[in-house]
Amino acid sequence: MEPILEITHVSKTYGKKEALKDVSLKIEPGKVVGLLGPNGSGKSTLIKLINGLLQPTDGQILVAGQALGIETKKMISYLPERTYLNEWMKVKDLLGFFSDFYEDFDIEKARQMLATLKIDEDSKLKTLSKGTKEKVQLILVMSRKAKLYVLDEPIGGVDPAARDYILNTIIKNYSEESSVIIATHLIQEVENICDDIIFLGYGEVRLQGNVDDIRQEKGQSIDALFREVFRC
Numbered sequence: 474m475e476p477i478l479e480i481t482h483v484s485k486t487y488g489k490k491e492a493l494k495d496v497s498l499k500i501e502p503g504k505v506v507g508l509l510g511p512n513g514s515g516k517s518t519l520i521k522l523i524n525g526l527l528q529p530t531d532g533q534i535l536v537a538g539q540a541l542g543i544e545t546k547k548m549i550s551y552l553p554e555r556t557y558l559n560e561w562m563k564v565k566d567l568l569g570f571f572s573d574f575y576e577d578f579d580i581e582k583a584r585q586m587l588a589t590l591k592i593d594e595d596s597k598l599k600t601l602s603k604g605t606k607e608k609v610q611l612i613l614v615m616s617r618k619a620k621l622y623v624l625d626e627p628i629g630g631v632d633p634a635a636r637d638y639i640l641n642t643i644i645k646n647y648s649e650e651s652s653v654i655i656a657t658h659l660i661q662e663v664e665n666i667c668d669d670i671i672f673l674g675y676g677e678v679r680l681q682g683n684v685d686d687i688r689q690e691k692g693q694s695i696d697a698l699f700r701e702v703f704r705c
């Protein structure tokens with residue numbers, strides 16, 4: 474099957490700073506992939522490249538076999554690190570906004586998730602707590618029928634009780650034809666829902682592979698391995 478994402482020898486420099494060095498990786502359909510790395514390792518840079526928000530200095534990125542452009546943007550549902558939603562909007566306005574903007578947005582699915590998390594559609598975003606805003610944004614992003622979901626720190630501000638629901642939502646939502654990339658520091662929380670992981674360190678891929686294979690081979694959890702590989 475054609476990979477959902479294929480990154481070949483990609484480098485990115487900001488001035489003299491080499492944020493990514495010769496990164497190559499493939500993500501197959503139907504996978505949840507953890508993109509893990511310490512601060513400044515290049516996770517957000519890689520995510521912005523995949524979303525076409527930055528241009529690579531070198532190398533090639535293909536989404537479902539196509540070079541980045543308008544078509545690939547339609548296939549990607551992106552949760553950025555920081556919110557980009559208008560604070561003065563009500564949750565129900567955002568549902569309308571997403572329906573208008575994205576053909577693949579499933580408003581009923583979004584409504585169901587909001588109801589489960591007891592988020593009132595009549596609330597203005599600016600009146601919601603930071604964690605609740607994050608939940609709203611994640612619900613919007615996961616309610617699209619995208620090929621690739623790219624989530625930059627999706628559960629950072631969410632309380633532990635809601636994390637399981639959010640993570641379950643992520644894995645329930647994607648299909649055989651789509652994949653999810655989750656960039657996070659909360660490795661313990663996500664390692665059980667990930668099929669594969671990628672360790673980024675100083676802009677280079679340090680390790681990538683299947684979670685179960687790596688755990689078996691190394692005899693430790695991904696969280697423990699991360700602490701060992703990136704010990705300060």
Ligand SMILES: Nc1ncnc2c1ncn2[C@@H]1O[C@H](COP(=O)(O)OP(=O)(O)OP(=O)(O)O)[C@@H](O)[C@H]1O
Nearest residue numbers: 487490491492510511512513514515516517518519
């Ligand atoms: N606009 C920029 N100009 C110059 N350097 C940058 C810029 N953006 C990022 N960098 C540098 O590139 C490197 C990678 O940064 P990036 O934000 O991709 O890391 P990250 O893994 O997402 O970090 P964190 O986990 O802290 O969010 C860092 O050294 C950072 O200082």
